[in-house]
Amino acid sequence: MDLVAIVDFNLVARYGGFGKAARAAARPKATLSRRVAELEASLNVRLFERGARSLKLTEEGRALFERTAVLLTELDEAAAAIASGGRNPRGRLRISAPLLFSQTAMGRLAAGFAMKFPAVRLEVTTEDRAVNMIEEAYDLVIRVNPEPDAALVGRPFLHDRLVVVGSPELLRPDDAPVPAVVRGPIGQSTTWEVATASGKASIPVNPMLGLSSMMMVREAVRAGVGVGRLPLSLVSHDLSEGKLALWGDVEGPGTALWALYPTRRLLSARVSAFLDYLREAFPEGTPDELAAYVGR
Template sequence: MDLLALADFNLVARHGGFGKAARAAARPKATLSRRVTELEASLGVRLFERGARVLKLTEEGRALFERTALLLTELDETAGAIASGGHKPRGRLRVSAPLLFSQTAMGKIAAGFAMKFPDVRLEVTTEDRAVDMIEEAYDLVIRVNPAPDAALVGRAFLHDRLVVVASPGLRRPDDAPVPAIVRGAIGQRSTWKVATASGRSSIAVEPILGLSSLVMVRDAVRMGVGVGRLPLSLVSHDLSAGTLVHWGDVDGPATALWALYPTRRLLSARVSAFLDFLREAFPKGTPDELAAYVEGRGSSGAITAQTSA
Protein backbone atom coordinates (compact mmCIF):
# COMPACT_ATOMS: atom_id res chain seq x y z
CA MET A 1 0.00 0.00 0.00
CA ASP A 2 1.26 3.46 -0.93
CA LEU A 3 1.72 5.32 2.37
CA LEU A 4 1.68 8.70 0.64
CA ALA A 5 -1.65 7.89 -0.99
CA LEU A 6 -2.95 6.64 2.35
CA ALA A 7 -1.86 9.90 3.98
CA ASP A 8 -3.70 11.88 1.29
CA PHE A 9 -6.82 9.78 1.83
CA ASN A 10 -6.67 10.51 5.57
CA LEU A 11 -6.22 14.21 4.83
CA VAL A 12 -9.38 14.28 2.70
CA ALA A 13 -11.36 12.15 5.18
CA ARG A 14 -10.33 14.34 8.11
CA HIS A 15 -11.38 17.57 6.37
CA GLY A 16 -14.51 16.13 4.78
CA GLY A 17 -13.73 17.06 1.19
CA PHE A 18 -11.05 17.49 -1.47
CA GLY A 19 -11.37 21.27 -1.57
CA LYS A 20 -11.06 21.75 2.19
CA ALA A 21 -8.14 19.30 2.36
CA ALA A 22 -6.38 21.04 -0.53
CA ARG A 23 -6.71 24.45 1.12
CA ALA A 24 -5.57 23.14 4.52
CA ALA A 25 -2.48 21.44 3.09
CA ALA A 26 -1.79 23.94 0.28
CA ARG A 27 -1.94 21.07 -2.19
CA PRO A 28 -3.63 20.92 -5.61
CA LYS A 29 -7.14 19.52 -5.39
CA ALA A 30 -6.62 17.50 -8.56
CA THR A 31 -3.55 15.82 -7.09
CA LEU A 32 -5.43 14.72 -3.97
CA SER A 33 -8.31 13.40 -6.08
CA ARG A 34 -5.95 11.44 -8.30
CA ARG A 35 -4.08 9.92 -5.35
CA VAL A 36 -7.28 8.81 -3.65
CA THR A 37 -8.57 7.31 -6.92
CA GLU A 38 -5.30 5.38 -7.29
CA LEU A 39 -5.63 4.10 -3.72
CA GLU A 40 -9.20 2.94 -4.41
CA ALA A 41 -8.02 1.15 -7.53
CA SER A 42 -5.21 -0.60 -5.68
CA LEU A 43 -7.55 -1.77 -2.91
CA GLY A 44 -10.42 -2.62 -5.24
CA VAL A 45 -13.01 -0.73 -3.18
CA ARG A 46 -14.66 2.68 -3.16
CA LEU A 47 -13.54 4.77 -0.20
CA PHE A 48 -15.81 7.78 -0.84
CA GLU A 49 -19.33 8.26 -2.13
CA ARG A 50 -19.01 11.26 -4.41
CA GLY A 51 -22.13 13.41 -4.81
CA ALA A 52 -22.66 16.75 -6.47
CA ARG A 53 -22.02 18.64 -3.25
CA VAL A 54 -21.37 15.95 -0.65
CA LEU A 55 -18.42 13.64 -0.13
CA LYS A 56 -19.10 10.77 2.29
CA LEU A 57 -16.95 7.90 3.45
CA THR A 58 -18.17 4.47 2.45
CA GLU A 59 -18.25 1.72 5.07
CA GLU A 60 -14.86 0.51 3.80
CA GLY A 61 -13.52 4.06 3.80
CA ARG A 62 -14.66 4.66 7.35
CA ALA A 63 -13.01 1.42 8.51
CA LEU A 64 -9.74 2.33 6.77
CA PHE A 65 -9.77 5.85 8.24
CA GLU A 66 -10.45 4.63 11.81
CA ARG A 67 -7.64 2.09 11.64
CA THR A 68 -4.96 4.20 9.99
CA ALA A 69 -5.44 7.79 11.19
CA LEU A 70 -3.74 7.33 14.56
CA LEU A 71 -1.01 5.12 13.11
CA LEU A 72 -0.08 7.80 10.60
CA THR A 73 -0.08 10.42 13.35
CA GLU A 74 2.27 8.28 15.43
CA LEU A 75 4.57 7.75 12.46
CA ASP A 76 4.72 11.51 11.90
CA GLU A 77 5.46 12.13 15.58
CA THR A 78 8.14 9.42 15.65
CA ALA A 79 9.81 10.89 12.57
CA GLY A 80 9.63 14.36 14.12
CA ALA A 81 11.18 13.13 17.35
CA ILE A 82 14.02 11.43 15.51
CA ALA A 83 14.62 14.49 13.37
CA SER A 84 14.80 16.70 16.46
CA GLY A 85 17.30 14.35 18.07
CA GLY A 86 15.13 13.08 20.92
CA HIS A 87 11.95 11.41 22.03
CA LYS A 88 10.32 14.28 23.88
CA PRO A 89 6.56 13.66 24.34
CA ARG A 90 4.50 15.91 22.10
CA GLY A 91 1.14 15.97 20.32
CA ARG A 92 -2.41 15.27 21.42
CA LEU A 93 -3.14 12.71 24.14
CA ARG A 94 -6.78 11.64 24.57
CA VAL A 95 -7.67 9.89 27.84
CA SER A 96 -10.99 8.50 29.06
CA ALA A 97 -11.41 8.17 32.84
CA PRO A 98 -14.25 7.09 35.17
CA LEU A 99 -16.40 9.67 36.91
CA LEU A 100 -15.26 9.35 40.52
CA PHE A 101 -11.54 9.27 39.74
CA SER A 102 -12.00 12.28 37.46
CA GLN A 103 -13.92 14.24 40.10
CA THR A 104 -11.42 13.60 42.87
CA ALA A 105 -7.97 13.30 41.27
CA MET A 106 -7.83 13.83 37.51
CA GLY A 107 -7.79 17.62 37.67
CA LYS A 108 -4.58 17.59 39.71
CA ILE A 109 -3.05 14.83 37.60
CA ALA A 110 -3.83 16.65 34.35
CA ALA A 111 -2.43 19.95 35.64
CA GLY A 112 0.77 18.36 36.90
CA PHE A 113 1.25 16.44 33.66
CA ALA A 114 0.68 19.59 31.58
CA MET A 115 3.33 21.46 33.55
CA LYS A 116 5.84 18.65 33.17
CA PHE A 117 5.12 18.03 29.47
CA PRO A 118 4.07 21.36 27.93
CA ASP A 119 4.30 20.00 24.36
CA VAL A 120 1.56 17.44 24.99
CA ARG A 121 -2.06 18.56 24.49
CA LEU A 122 -3.93 16.47 27.04
CA GLU A 123 -7.67 15.92 26.59
CA VAL A 124 -9.55 14.04 29.33
CA THR A 125 -13.17 12.94 29.03
CA THR A 126 -15.19 11.46 31.86
CA GLU A 127 -17.31 8.39 31.19
CA ASP A 128 -18.11 5.27 33.18
CA ARG A 129 -18.96 3.28 30.05
CA ALA A 130 -16.30 1.18 28.34
CA VAL A 131 -15.42 3.38 25.38
CA ASP A 132 -14.18 1.85 22.12
CA MET A 133 -10.60 3.09 22.03
CA ILE A 134 -10.03 2.44 18.34
CA GLU A 135 -13.26 3.84 16.94
CA GLU A 136 -13.36 6.80 19.34
CA ALA A 137 -9.66 7.61 18.93
CA TYR A 138 -8.52 7.39 22.55
CA ASP A 139 -4.85 6.87 23.32
CA LEU A 140 -5.40 5.55 26.85
CA VAL A 141 -8.34 4.64 29.07
CA ILE A 142 -8.63 4.26 32.83
CA ARG A 143 -11.13 1.59 33.86
CA VAL A 144 -12.34 0.09 37.12
CA ASN A 145 -11.98 -3.71 37.30
CA PRO A 146 -11.99 -4.12 33.51
CA ALA A 147 -13.00 -7.40 31.93
CA PRO A 148 -10.17 -9.23 30.14
CA ASP A 149 -9.72 -7.85 26.64
CA ALA A 150 -7.21 -9.33 24.21
CA ALA A 151 -7.10 -6.02 22.32
CA LEU A 152 -5.89 -4.03 25.38
CA VAL A 153 -2.85 -4.17 27.63
CA GLY A 154 -1.83 -2.16 30.67
CA ARG A 155 -1.49 -2.35 34.42
CA ALA A 156 -3.33 -1.63 37.64
CA PHE A 157 -1.97 1.55 39.20
CA LEU A 158 -4.41 1.99 42.13
CA HIS A 159 -6.27 -0.34 44.46
CA ASP A 160 -9.22 0.48 46.68
CA ARG A 161 -11.97 -1.28 48.60
CA LEU A 162 -15.58 -0.58 49.45
CA VAL A 163 -16.57 0.10 53.06
CA VAL A 164 -19.93 0.65 54.74
CA VAL A 165 -19.93 3.96 56.60
CA ALA A 166 -22.43 6.09 58.49
CA SER A 167 -22.70 9.24 60.54
CA PRO A 168 -21.76 8.71 64.22
CA GLY A 169 -25.32 9.61 65.20
CA LEU A 170 -26.95 6.90 63.08
CA ARG A 171 -27.89 3.88 65.17
CA ARG A 172 -27.60 0.38 63.75
CA PRO A 173 -30.92 -1.29 64.62
CA ASP A 174 -31.05 -4.95 65.57
CA ASP A 175 -34.49 -5.83 64.25
CA ALA A 176 -35.18 -3.47 61.33
CA PRO A 177 -33.51 -2.41 58.10
CA VAL A 178 -31.29 0.66 58.27
CA PRO A 179 -31.93 3.48 55.77
CA ALA A 180 -29.38 3.42 52.96
CA ILE A 181 -28.13 5.78 50.28
CA VAL A 182 -27.23 4.11 47.00
CA ARG A 183 -25.74 5.09 43.69
CA GLY A 184 -28.31 4.80 40.93
CA ALA A 185 -31.96 3.88 41.15
CA ILE A 186 -33.59 3.02 44.46
CA GLY A 187 -34.17 -0.71 44.70
CA GLN A 188 -35.86 -3.05 47.15
CA ARG A 189 -34.74 -3.97 50.63
CA SER A 190 -31.53 -5.98 50.54
CA THR A 191 -28.68 -7.25 52.66
CA TRP A 192 -25.11 -5.98 52.61
CA LYS A 193 -22.50 -8.52 53.67
CA VAL A 194 -19.58 -6.99 55.54
CA ALA A 195 -16.38 -8.12 57.20
CA THR A 196 -15.17 -6.66 60.50
CA ALA A 197 -12.43 -7.44 62.98
CA SER A 198 -14.83 -9.76 64.79
CA GLY A 199 -15.92 -11.66 61.69
CA ARG A 200 -18.50 -11.49 58.93
CA SER A 201 -22.03 -10.21 59.35
CA SER A 202 -24.98 -8.85 57.38
CA ILE A 203 -26.67 -5.46 57.41
CA ALA A 204 -30.30 -5.25 56.33
CA VAL A 205 -30.82 -2.02 54.39
CA GLU A 206 -33.71 -0.16 52.84
CA PRO A 207 -32.64 2.33 50.14
CA ILE A 208 -34.23 5.74 50.65
CA LEU A 209 -32.04 7.88 48.38
CA GLY A 210 -30.68 7.14 44.91
CA LEU A 211 -27.92 9.48 43.72
CA SER A 212 -25.93 9.55 40.52
CA SER A 213 -22.40 9.91 41.92
CA LEU A 214 -20.47 8.51 44.87
CA VAL A 215 -19.42 12.01 45.93
CA MET A 216 -23.12 12.83 46.34
CA VAL A 217 -23.63 9.60 48.29
CA ARG A 218 -20.78 10.50 50.65
CA ASP A 219 -22.16 13.98 51.26
CA ALA A 220 -25.62 12.58 52.05
CA VAL A 221 -24.13 9.98 54.41
CA ARG A 222 -22.31 12.78 56.22
CA MET A 223 -25.70 14.42 56.86
CA GLY A 224 -26.83 11.33 58.79
CA VAL A 225 -29.62 10.32 56.40
CA GLY A 226 -28.43 6.72 56.06
CA VAL A 227 -25.54 4.34 55.51
CA GLY A 228 -23.60 4.07 52.28
CA ARG A 229 -21.14 1.81 50.50
CA LEU A 230 -18.19 3.95 49.46
CA PRO A 231 -14.54 3.59 48.40
CA LEU A 232 -12.18 3.80 51.35
CA SER A 233 -10.12 6.48 49.61
CA LEU A 234 -13.18 8.74 49.44
CA VAL A 235 -13.96 8.53 53.18
CA SER A 236 -10.62 7.84 54.87
CA HIS A 237 -10.29 11.46 56.00
CA ASP A 238 -13.82 11.38 57.48
CA LEU A 239 -13.02 8.13 59.30
CA SER A 240 -9.82 9.61 60.73
CA ALA A 241 -11.64 12.79 61.80
CA GLY A 242 -14.56 10.87 63.31
CA THR A 243 -17.18 12.51 61.07
CA LEU A 244 -18.01 9.06 59.74
CA VAL A 245 -17.77 5.65 61.38
CA HIS A 246 -16.82 2.32 59.84
CA TRP A 247 -19.47 -0.41 59.90
CA GLY A 248 -17.37 -2.93 58.01
CA ASP A 249 -15.64 -3.74 54.72
CA VAL A 250 -17.92 -4.83 51.90
CA ASP A 251 -17.50 -8.57 51.43
CA GLY A 252 -16.41 -8.86 47.81
CA PRO A 253 -13.59 -8.29 45.35
CA ALA A 254 -11.30 -5.30 45.77
CA THR A 255 -11.40 -2.40 43.33
CA ALA A 256 -8.53 -1.83 40.92
CA LEU A 257 -8.00 1.06 38.50
CA TRP A 258 -6.24 0.06 35.31
CA ALA A 259 -4.54 2.21 32.68
CA LEU A 260 -5.03 0.48 29.32
CA TYR A 261 -3.99 1.04 25.71
CA PRO A 262 -4.46 -0.99 22.52
CA THR A 263 -2.09 -3.88 21.84
CA ARG A 264 -2.12 -3.05 18.12
CA ARG A 265 -0.85 0.47 18.64
CA LEU A 266 2.73 1.58 19.12
CA LEU A 267 3.33 2.87 22.64
CA SER A 268 3.96 6.53 21.88
CA ALA A 269 6.20 8.74 23.98
CA ARG A 270 3.21 10.69 25.29
CA VAL A 271 1.35 7.54 26.44
CA SER A 272 4.52 6.19 28.05
CA ALA A 273 5.03 9.53 29.82
CA PHE A 274 1.47 9.51 31.17
CA LEU A 275 1.86 5.94 32.47
CA ASP A 276 5.09 6.93 34.21
CA PHE A 277 3.38 10.00 35.67
CA LEU A 278 0.63 7.84 37.18
CA ARG A 279 3.26 5.52 38.63
CA GLU A 280 5.08 8.48 40.21
CA ALA A 281 1.83 9.90 41.61
CA PHE A 282 0.81 6.58 43.21
CA PRO A 283 3.96 4.50 43.81
CA LYS A 284 2.21 2.18 46.28
CA GLY A 285 -1.23 2.30 44.73
CA THR A 286 -3.10 2.15 48.05
CA PRO A 287 -6.42 3.77 49.06
CA ASP A 288 -4.64 5.94 51.64
CA GLU A 289 -2.22 7.14 48.96
CA LEU A 290 -5.10 8.20 46.71
CA ALA A 291 -6.82 9.94 49.63
CA ALA A 292 -3.61 11.80 50.51
CA TYR A 293 -3.21 12.86 46.88
CA VAL A 294 -6.76 14.20 46.73
CA GLU A 295 -6.27 16.11 49.99
CA GLY A 296 -2.86 17.47 48.93
CA ARG A 297 -0.99 15.60 51.65
CA GLY A 298 1.07 13.35 49.38
CA SER A 299 4.76 13.64 48.57
CA SER A 300 4.82 12.26 45.04
CA GLY A 301 6.56 14.04 42.18
CA ALA A 302 3.21 14.90 40.63
CA ILE A 303 2.02 16.65 43.77
CA THR A 304 5.31 18.43 44.23
CA ALA A 305 5.17 19.72 40.67
CA GLN A 306 1.75 21.13 41.26
CA THR A 307 2.21 22.74 44.66
CA SER A 308 5.54 24.31 43.78
CA ALA A 309 4.09 26.17 40.81
Protein backbone atom coordinates (compact mmCIF):
# COMPACT_ATOMS: atom_id res chain seq x y z
CA MET A 1 0.00 0.00 0.00
CA ASP A 2 1.29 3.44 -0.97
CA LEU A 3 2.01 5.41 2.22
CA VAL A 4 1.93 8.73 0.34
CA ALA A 5 -1.55 7.90 -0.93
CA ILE A 6 -2.65 7.10 2.63
CA VAL A 7 -1.30 10.46 3.79
CA ASP A 8 -3.16 12.27 1.01
CA PHE A 9 -6.36 10.34 1.74
CA ASN A 10 -6.15 11.37 5.41
CA LEU A 11 -5.59 14.97 4.41
CA VAL A 12 -8.73 15.01 2.26
CA ALA A 13 -10.79 13.14 4.88
CA ARG A 14 -9.73 15.52 7.64
CA TYR A 15 -10.59 18.68 5.69
CA GLY A 16 -13.71 17.24 4.08
CA GLY A 17 -12.85 18.07 0.49
CA PHE A 18 -10.10 18.14 -2.13
CA GLY A 19 -10.14 21.92 -2.46
CA LYS A 20 -9.87 22.60 1.28
CA ALA A 21 -7.14 19.98 1.68
CA ALA A 22 -5.20 21.37 -1.26
CA ARG A 23 -5.31 24.91 0.14
CA ALA A 24 -4.34 23.76 3.64
CA ALA A 25 -1.36 21.71 2.45
CA ALA A 26 -0.40 23.95 -0.50
CA ARG A 27 -0.71 20.92 -2.77
CA PRO A 28 -2.31 20.69 -6.23
CA LYS A 29 -5.94 19.60 -6.02
CA ALA A 30 -5.48 17.36 -9.08
CA THR A 31 -2.62 15.50 -7.37
CA LEU A 32 -4.70 14.77 -4.27
CA SER A 33 -7.62 13.60 -6.41
CA ARG A 34 -5.35 11.29 -8.42
CA ARG A 35 -3.72 9.84 -5.31
CA VAL A 36 -7.08 9.04 -3.71
CA ALA A 37 -8.38 7.51 -6.95
CA GLU A 38 -5.27 5.30 -7.17
CA LEU A 39 -5.76 4.22 -3.56
CA GLU A 40 -9.40 3.34 -4.22
CA ALA A 41 -8.34 1.33 -7.28
CA SER A 42 -5.66 -0.56 -5.35
CA LEU A 43 -8.10 -1.42 -2.54
CA ASN A 44 -10.99 -2.02 -4.94
CA VAL A 45 -13.35 0.04 -2.73
CA ARG A 46 -14.87 3.51 -2.90
CA LEU A 47 -13.57 5.66 -0.03
CA PHE A 48 -15.61 8.81 -0.72
CA GLU A 49 -19.13 9.49 -1.92
CA ARG A 50 -18.68 12.35 -4.38
CA GLY A 51 -21.58 14.77 -4.76
CA ALA A 52 -21.87 17.93 -6.77
CA ARG A 53 -20.97 20.08 -3.77
CA SER A 54 -20.10 17.60 -1.04
CA LEU A 55 -17.66 14.83 -0.24
CA LYS A 56 -18.49 12.21 2.39
CA LEU A 57 -16.58 9.20 3.63
CA THR A 58 -18.08 5.84 2.82
CA GLU A 59 -18.25 3.19 5.54
CA GLU A 60 -14.98 1.71 4.23
CA GLY A 61 -13.42 5.18 4.04
CA ARG A 62 -14.39 5.96 7.61
CA ALA A 63 -12.88 2.69 8.86
CA LEU A 64 -9.64 3.36 6.97
CA PHE A 65 -9.46 6.93 8.26
CA GLU A 66 -10.00 5.94 11.90
CA ARG A 67 -7.24 3.34 11.75
CA THR A 68 -4.65 5.15 9.69
CA ALA A 69 -5.07 8.61 11.27
CA VAL A 70 -3.80 7.24 14.58
CA LEU A 71 -0.82 5.54 12.95
CA LEU A 72 0.16 8.65 11.00
CA THR A 73 -0.10 10.79 14.13
CA GLU A 74 2.18 8.39 15.98
CA LEU A 75 4.69 8.48 13.12
CA ASP A 76 4.70 12.29 13.18
CA GLU A 77 5.11 12.34 16.96
CA ALA A 78 7.90 9.77 16.88
CA ALA A 79 9.78 11.79 14.26
CA ALA A 80 9.27 15.01 16.22
CA ALA A 81 10.47 13.34 19.44
CA ILE A 82 13.61 12.05 17.73
CA ALA A 83 14.29 15.42 16.13
CA SER A 84 14.01 17.20 19.48
CA GLY A 85 15.89 14.54 21.41
CA GLY A 86 12.65 13.50 23.11
CA ARG A 87 12.96 16.29 25.63
CA ASN A 88 10.92 19.30 24.60
CA PRO A 89 7.20 19.12 23.73
CA ARG A 90 6.54 20.70 20.35
CA GLY A 91 3.97 20.75 17.57
CA ARG A 92 0.20 21.27 17.59
CA LEU A 93 -1.93 20.28 20.59
CA ARG A 94 -5.72 20.34 20.06
CA ILE A 95 -7.96 20.20 23.13
CA SER A 96 -11.74 20.18 23.49
CA ALA A 97 -13.11 21.48 26.81
CA PRO A 98 -16.63 22.02 28.22
CA LEU A 99 -18.19 25.47 28.29
CA LEU A 100 -18.18 26.25 32.01
CA PHE A 101 -14.60 25.10 32.61
CA SER A 102 -13.51 27.05 29.53
CA GLN A 103 -15.23 30.23 30.76
CA THR A 104 -13.79 30.04 34.27
CA ALA A 105 -10.34 28.46 34.06
CA MET A 106 -9.23 27.36 30.59
CA GLY A 107 -8.05 30.76 29.38
CA ARG A 108 -5.60 31.13 32.23
CA LEU A 109 -4.50 27.49 31.99
CA ALA A 110 -3.88 27.79 28.26
CA ALA A 111 -1.92 31.02 28.65
CA GLY A 112 0.30 29.57 31.37
CA PHE A 113 0.92 26.39 29.39
CA ALA A 114 1.75 28.36 26.22
CA MET A 115 4.30 30.45 28.09
CA LYS A 116 5.88 27.39 29.68
CA PHE A 117 6.03 25.42 26.40
CA PRO A 118 6.41 27.99 23.59
CA ALA A 119 7.20 25.28 21.00
CA VAL A 120 3.68 23.85 21.39
CA ARG A 121 0.93 25.41 19.26
CA LEU A 122 -2.08 25.04 21.55
CA GLU A 123 -5.64 25.15 20.17
CA VAL A 124 -8.61 24.95 22.56
CA THR A 125 -12.23 24.71 21.44
CA THR A 126 -15.31 24.80 23.64
CA GLU A 127 -17.67 21.84 23.18
CA ASP A 128 -20.24 20.45 25.61
CA ARG A 129 -20.91 17.57 23.21
CA ALA A 130 -18.82 14.40 23.15
CA VAL A 131 -16.51 15.07 20.21
CA ASN A 132 -15.05 12.26 18.09
CA MET A 133 -11.36 12.57 18.87
CA ILE A 134 -10.10 10.63 15.86
CA GLU A 135 -12.30 12.16 13.18
CA GLU A 136 -11.96 15.69 14.55
CA ALA A 137 -8.22 15.37 15.24
CA TYR A 138 -8.22 16.18 18.96
CA ASP A 139 -5.28 15.12 21.09
CA LEU A 140 -7.03 15.54 24.44
CA VAL A 141 -10.60 16.11 25.58
CA ILE A 142 -11.91 17.33 28.93
CA ARG A 143 -15.33 15.93 29.78
CA VAL A 144 -17.75 16.15 32.69
CA ASN A 145 -18.76 12.75 34.13
CA PRO A 146 -18.02 10.93 30.85
CA GLU A 147 -19.68 7.66 29.94
CA PRO A 148 -17.33 4.66 29.90
CA ASP A 149 -15.55 4.48 26.54
CA ALA A 150 -13.24 1.60 25.69
CA ALA A 151 -11.46 3.78 23.12
CA LEU A 152 -10.42 6.42 25.69
CA VAL A 153 -8.28 6.44 28.82
CA GLY A 154 -7.57 9.13 31.37
CA ARG A 155 -8.26 10.25 34.89
CA PRO A 156 -10.35 12.80 36.79
CA PHE A 157 -8.37 15.89 37.74
CA LEU A 158 -11.12 17.98 39.40
CA HIS A 159 -14.15 17.21 41.54
CA ASP A 160 -17.09 19.47 42.28
CA ARG A 161 -20.62 19.22 43.65
CA LEU A 162 -23.91 21.00 43.12
CA VAL A 163 -25.42 23.19 45.82
CA VAL A 164 -28.70 25.08 46.03
CA VAL A 165 -28.13 28.78 46.67
CA GLY A 166 -30.16 31.95 46.70
CA SER A 167 -29.95 35.62 47.51
CA PRO A 168 -29.82 36.27 51.29
CA GLU A 169 -32.96 38.41 50.86
CA LEU A 170 -34.89 35.53 49.27
CA LEU A 171 -37.13 33.93 51.90
CA ARG A 172 -38.42 30.39 51.72
CA PRO A 173 -42.25 30.45 51.74
CA ASP A 174 -44.02 28.06 54.09
CA ASP A 175 -46.87 27.04 51.81
CA ALA A 176 -45.69 27.63 48.22
CA PRO A 177 -42.85 26.58 45.92
CA VAL A 178 -39.89 28.92 45.82
CA PRO A 179 -39.04 30.60 42.46
CA ALA A 180 -36.10 28.91 40.72
CA VAL A 181 -33.61 29.58 37.94
CA VAL A 182 -32.68 26.51 35.89
CA ARG A 183 -30.20 25.69 33.17
CA GLY A 184 -32.07 24.75 30.04
CA PRO A 185 -35.79 24.87 29.28
CA ILE A 186 -38.30 25.70 31.99
CA GLY A 187 -40.14 22.62 33.26
CA GLN A 188 -42.99 21.99 35.65
CA SER A 189 -42.87 22.61 39.38
CA THR A 190 -40.75 19.98 41.08
CA THR A 191 -38.84 19.21 44.28
CA TRP A 192 -35.12 19.46 44.88
CA GLU A 193 -33.70 17.06 47.45
CA VAL A 194 -30.82 18.51 49.46
CA ALA A 195 -28.64 17.65 52.43
CA THR A 196 -28.26 20.27 55.15
CA ALA A 197 -26.43 20.48 58.47
CA SER A 198 -29.60 19.26 60.21
CA GLY A 199 -30.34 16.43 57.77
CA LYS A 200 -32.16 15.90 54.51
CA ALA A 201 -34.73 18.38 53.22
CA SER A 202 -37.07 18.83 50.26
CA ILE A 203 -37.35 22.18 48.51
CA PRO A 204 -40.44 22.59 46.29
CA VAL A 205 -39.48 24.87 43.39
CA ASN A 206 -41.29 26.61 40.57
CA PRO A 207 -38.90 27.27 37.63
CA MET A 208 -39.38 30.88 36.56
CA LEU A 209 -36.34 31.44 34.36
CA GLY A 210 -34.45 29.09 32.03
CA LEU A 211 -30.93 30.01 30.90
CA SER A 212 -28.38 28.26 28.72
CA SER A 213 -25.26 28.50 30.89
CA MET A 214 -24.27 28.16 34.54
CA MET A 215 -22.67 31.61 34.45
CA MET A 216 -26.01 33.13 33.46
CA VAL A 217 -27.82 31.14 36.15
CA ARG A 218 -25.41 32.46 38.77
CA GLU A 219 -25.96 36.07 37.70
CA ALA A 220 -29.74 35.65 37.85
CA VAL A 221 -29.57 34.00 41.28
CA ARG A 222 -27.35 36.84 42.50
CA ALA A 223 -29.99 39.30 41.28
CA GLY A 224 -32.55 37.61 43.56
CA VAL A 225 -34.99 36.19 41.01
CA GLY A 226 -34.88 32.72 42.59
CA VAL A 227 -32.78 29.85 43.87
CA GLY A 228 -30.52 27.84 41.61
CA ARG A 229 -28.44 24.65 41.53
CA LEU A 230 -24.84 25.63 40.88
CA PRO A 231 -21.35 24.12 41.22
CA LEU A 232 -19.82 24.90 44.60
CA SER A 233 -16.63 26.17 42.93
CA LEU A 234 -18.68 28.78 41.06
CA VAL A 235 -20.36 30.23 44.16
CA SER A 236 -17.75 29.59 46.86
CA HIS A 237 -16.61 33.22 47.02
CA ASP A 238 -20.19 34.52 47.02
CA LEU A 239 -21.06 32.23 49.94
CA SER A 240 -18.01 33.26 51.97
CA GLU A 241 -18.73 36.96 51.33
CA GLY A 242 -22.42 36.66 52.17
CA LYS A 243 -23.61 37.55 48.67
CA LEU A 244 -25.41 34.20 48.44
CA ALA A 245 -26.94 31.89 51.04
CA LEU A 246 -26.56 28.10 51.04
CA TRP A 247 -29.83 26.17 51.06
CA GLY A 248 -28.20 22.74 50.91
CA ASP A 249 -26.08 20.26 48.96
CA VAL A 250 -27.85 18.57 46.04
CA GLU A 251 -28.14 14.85 46.69
CA GLY A 252 -26.59 12.46 44.22
CA PRO A 253 -23.17 11.87 42.66
CA GLY A 254 -20.85 14.83 42.36
CA THR A 255 -19.21 16.22 39.26
CA ALA A 256 -15.84 15.02 37.98
CA LEU A 257 -13.80 16.56 35.18
CA TRP A 258 -11.77 14.00 33.25
CA ALA A 259 -8.84 14.47 30.88
CA LEU A 260 -9.07 11.77 28.21
CA TYR A 261 -7.05 10.61 25.20
CA PRO A 262 -7.31 7.61 22.81
CA THR A 263 -6.12 4.24 24.08
CA ARG A 264 -4.57 3.37 20.73
CA ARG A 265 -2.46 6.50 20.55
CA LEU A 266 0.99 6.75 22.08
CA LEU A 267 1.00 9.41 24.78
CA SER A 268 2.82 12.27 23.10
CA ALA A 269 5.15 14.64 24.93
CA ARG A 270 2.62 17.44 24.35
CA VAL A 271 -0.29 15.57 25.96
CA SER A 272 1.91 14.34 28.80
CA ALA A 273 3.10 17.89 29.47
CA PHE A 274 -0.48 19.22 29.57
CA LEU A 275 -1.59 16.45 31.95
CA ASP A 276 1.33 17.32 34.23
CA TYR A 277 0.36 20.99 34.01
CA LEU A 278 -3.20 20.14 35.12
CA ARG A 279 -1.82 18.21 38.10
CA GLU A 280 0.32 21.19 39.06
CA ALA A 281 -2.63 23.59 38.80
CA PHE A 282 -5.02 21.35 40.77
CA PRO A 283 -2.93 19.03 42.99
CA GLU A 284 -5.89 18.14 45.24
CA GLY A 285 -8.66 18.49 42.67
CA THR A 286 -11.23 19.92 45.11
CA PRO A 287 -14.01 22.49 44.51
CA ASP A 288 -12.26 24.96 46.83
CA GLU A 289 -9.04 24.57 44.83
CA LEU A 290 -10.85 25.39 41.59
CA ALA A 291 -12.60 28.34 43.25
CA ALA A 292 -9.26 29.68 44.51
CA TYR A 293 -7.69 29.23 41.06
CA VAL A 294 -10.54 31.09 39.37
CA GLY A 295 -10.49 33.76 42.09
CA ARG A 296 -6.83 34.49 41.46
